[in-house]
Amino acid sequence: MKGKRVLIINRGEIAIRVAKALNELGLVSVGVWTDNETEPPHLEFCQEWVRLEGSNNKDTYLNIPRIMKLIDDYKIDGVHPGYGFLSENREFSEALAKKGITFIGPNPEAVYKMGAKDISKQIAKEAGVPVVPGSTGEVETIEEAIRIGNEIGYPILLKAVAGGGGKGMRPCANEAEVKANFAAVQREALSSFGYAALLVEKYILNPHHIEVQILADKKGNVYHIFERECSVQRRHQKIIEEAPSPFIGTDEAVRKEICETAVKCAKAVNYDSAGTVEFIMGEDKKFYFLEMNTRIQVEHPITEEITGVDLVANMIKAAFNQPLDFKSQDEIQIHGHAIELRICAEDPITMLPAPGKIAGFETTFPQGIRFDHCIYPKFTITPDFDPMIGKLIAKGFNREVALRKVQNALDGLVIEGIKTNIALHRVILNEENFRKGKYSTNYIGTVKPQEKVAPKEDLQAFMVKIAAIEQNGAKA
Amino acid sequence: MKGKRVLIINRGEIAIRVAKALNELGLVSVGVWTDNETEPPHLEFCQEWVRLEGSNNKDTYLNIPRIMKLIDDYKIDGVHPGYGFLSENREFSEALAKKGITFIGPNPEAVYKMGAKDISKQIAKEAGVPVVPGSTGEVETIEEAIRIGNEIGYPILLKAVAGGGGKGMRPCANEAEVKANFAAVQREALSSFGYAALLVEKYILNPHHIEVQILADKKGNVYHIFERECSVQRRHQKIIEEAPSPFIGTDEAVRKEICETAVKCAKAVNYDSAGTVEFIMGEDKKFYFLEMNTRIQVEHPITEEITGVDLVANMIKAAFNQPLDFKSQDEIQIHGHAIELRICAEDPITMLPAPGKIAGFETTFPQGIRFDHCIYPKFTITPDFDPMIGKLIAKGFNREVALRKVQNALDGLVIEGIKTNIALHRVILNEENFRKGKYSTNYIGTVKPQEKVAPKEDLQAFMVKIAAIEQNGAKA
């Protein structure tokens, strides 16, 4: 494995994380720069810098032919896709396989099977993994809806086949409500999507998004690296993650069950890399398979922090058919608690993206903080990429300590020149329900921490700036 | 505890470490600057900066009256001494106690008892803790030496009472050698120290310096936080530490025994803070009490890394009579492996101090590295203080991973303008015996890694500098 040349087809903090692991393992990390980002900060950690021509993602990070050419030109042995972009693209991983280039990720078959929602659900079912119960096909009549309701138990959700984004769906607590709502939802479906057909599925109250980290090698060994709680979301995107899950808490039986279920899913597709199985869990702690992400995930660090397993390094070892750092499931244990805050260039109240140029960046952190980021003074966040610019991660002896540390770290994280969600995180970390670990995916929508964000003191900041500028006798 | 004002009577990396913990716990960290260090880097982490008048340590960090005045002037509630300076000074801790100021360290009684070598040995003995066997007083005759030799078993060491620094001591493997050497050592003692009296004690071949971390509160709870191996030393000063000890390895019986023995020592003096019990361990894994350090130690981070216990934060909690992060010994477990390299401003070959001004400082570290330091570009290391300027700490899933990470980190640590022992560390990390974890306190003296330090490529460095200076069109 040593000396192999690996191309990182990604940018930002994940490109940095991958380059660190490659360097540490004695491989050659090759990073790319594009014409709309000629000095990307991730190159700081790459041993070699090559140009990926083009100035938008279609021509660069998503352009398979161009990437294949780079692979030829620079004698590349392997590719790490990071997350997003081509990380879960079957065509790409097959193209690499054909060339005999190592794809640092799962085999193309697994990418394909878990990529298609319907297929993955089917595989999960066959593997005996619970999926959200409901109608197998379209439901034409009220009677049928009621029949299914009685079968799977209330409450149920009436949902437009073509639905999405909250439109064309309505929960029903009993037969009467089904009778009352059925026609209305059909009309809504027709008007919103031009198609009236409905589905019926179990309605899960205050659901939790809980996922299990998987690490597998090419010899058929599949391990779980325990779970993550990712229920604090806005626009169906995570903004805070914790491990272990405070909702599962000390219920080791449920923890064991969900982790072993995840291993079942991975084995069903002969999984052979790092990946994540996502579940939805109800208040009754019953959980159902949602999907499997066949890539390294944004929130992988909290798992690394509580288990001590270097997921990225082991993912690389697996790809090159090297033994993992451990030989049995029992070697992996939870030790302490970790929390991750996603730092995004967005308005803390509207939570809408707010790109711009960073004017100032300073960190004053306590012990036990890890900050995976790609921020530096004068770095410009363009609208071309995801607004996430950093991940603030705290590890503590227990949840209370981790909370204390991440809160103090947040006070010591100063990013000037752009709007960020730091102020929103500050509110959440002080909010009673979150502190108690009592929150579901409805948290942002119902508790509405964004409404308690304090306006920043413009005038004082303004005075401090003037004082500094004048005392430095410079226009900065 | 929150809001208490704590004065840090120290500087450098430990002042930073303490300030971080104070801030995190909601206390007010008050740092000092002196007239021979008006802009010390540790103030970056202190909320308040106060002047400690004077330009040498006697007038500043060691001047109790002056410190007591600061405590009055700035309404200080507590003091953290760090290590060195007044950290183990009974007079100081008593002065604070008299004023009702919280000393963040053990009670004065414990400081005193463990401070005096003869008393501490006596206390250990009485507590049933093994000390190095030998003559209780001076040994006048060969016959007496032989009698003791037969009693405690050979090899023994003949040693001048006034001895030290290797002079006036000689090991004897049997009676014959005692007969042959006794007179000679007496002569040597007389000529070197003007006093011929000898002592006899057990001679321990290839000894290991192994110490156990203690954490205790004011309610009588004493916990051990496992051991550290500190056998890589030069001039009787540690330069590399690991936890857990590779020499004890998987011998859990010995680990349990030495850790519980340390707890015994601590309980014997009603210990109520963070501290360390040092032992010498022979090839037979028999160990003997050396001394107890009643302070936080330089190498505390490796213990924090493998156990997840924040020693400094808990030390502060204990001092203010707050509950520790844990309630029982079983909650504390070893998880992974950690290594610390002390980065010193010294010649890598002669290992002699080499102060100066730092011209450049850059770090490019892998994941899992912690660097406790007080370095910044243009920082001047003066001869007034210890040459240690940083501690490079790696945590890994196992020793192999920790070694891999610390080695990669060392390549990414660049300090220009002064000589450092980085090159020496590089040799040691590649040296076979160290890699195998097979080394005793004789390591530096016998393996002599310093002789394999490669000379740095002056000419190339010189060319790179010229290129950079000219390309930046500046004289830097």
Add this chain to the structure above:
Amino acid sequence: MRYYFVNQDMKEFSIDAEIIPGAMEFTHEGKKSQIWIRKLAGKNYYSFDQISWKKLPSLGVNEVLVSHSEVYKVYRGFKPSGLNKGGAGALITQMPGKLVKIFKKIGDTVVKGETVLILEAMKMENEIKSGADGTIKSINVKEGQALEAGFLMVEIEEAK
């Protein structure tokens, strides 16, 4: 000396200040206050009492800072035009983006809240609505054009 300041939300401040040794003395609504500046390890720190110090991330001001006609630094590419055209009839980009669609042409009438154009930013389409009833006076952009923040895209003549 008087300083003027316009923040991200186009809110304007002004304050009087004088340089004193090691600090700046401000006068705001009759009250005087000092802010002290000290350098440590190459970074700037500020203090209100010379005992508590806080790190200052940068000297850069991300908004527009003007001191008696002298513009200090503009980080967010505000066009000066953006400064005095904050009215209901001025459609100004609040973030960099790409113009996707224009629904109106010069002379068209618009009612308050009516969508005039669509701006794509951070992979999302934002409908830019008119802040007033009136008629389109000027259109300074065309479809597909990339725009920085603070750019005056459309001006609307408000109906009296």
Add this chain to the structure above:
Amino acid sequence: MRYYFVNQDMKEFSIDAEIIPGAMEFTHEGKKSQIWIRKLAGKNYYSFDQISWKKLPSLGVNEVLVSHSEVYKVYRGFKPSGLNKGGAGALITQMPGKLVKIFKKIGDTVVKGETVLILEAMKMENEIKSGADGTIKSINVKEGQALEAGFLMVEIEEAK
């Protein structure tokens, strides 16, 4: 252009170099080589092939760098006197310290290896010994004096 360079151990180098766009071209013992410089996120990086890049900690040179009579930067407080007085008869401080004791006065004879004075540095006493047989020619220090590195403390007239 020719550059001269004296390192910490008083070893001297010289090399010829020309500035070319984005790089510097060096000629050493007849061989030509280029070193490329590129800026990224405010830091300098150097490369020999424009593909592999390494971070450059600083532009500061900690030793003495001279380009055709122009001294660039001296970090370690070398006194120019220190440069050409590296002989066995010149006792030069190799690190900053405080002079504790002088055992000789001008005119005294010394033998090679004999301790001439004691310098305290980093809490340790260092015996500074004569590098040659001879007589004390000059003493430029007095007891208790603080000295920086590269200071010529004592000169010894070597015996022929």
